[in-house]
Amino acid sequence: MRLPRWSSFRAGLEEFCAGPYRRTLARARREEDDLFRMVVLAEALGVPDPAAYYTVELMPVVYEDFHAWHRRMGMERSPLEHVGCC
Known part of the structure; x- marks a missing residue:
């Protein structure tokens, strides 16, 4: 049983330790998420990827946030022909 005081x-101790570094x-x-997206989308972007067979299952997860990713990477339009998000 946890006491509310503890x-x-x-929570206060966690805020004290993690607050300045949030x-x-x-x-x-x-940055790690962006690198992960780049690895997953490498084959679709034209970069030969030996792990494409394993990363193809992750494509639907990556497509959910694709628009925000390509805007952060400095691309005004989607670099993929089959993904029209803009």
């Missing part, structure tokens, strides 16, 4: 103490950690996670 739960609030734990922006840095969010940026690192976004």
Whole structure:
């Protein structure tokens, strides 16, 4: 059984430790996600990918956030012919 006092103490301690680094950690996670999308979409972008057989199952997951990704990468239009998000 958890006491509310310990739960609030734990939440405060977590905020104290992670608070100053929240922006840095969010940026690192976004960069990792962008790299992951690049690996998954490499074959579709014309880059030979030996792991394309394994990453094709991940395409539907990547397409959900595709528009935000290609805008962050500096591409005004979708680089893929079969994905028209703009």
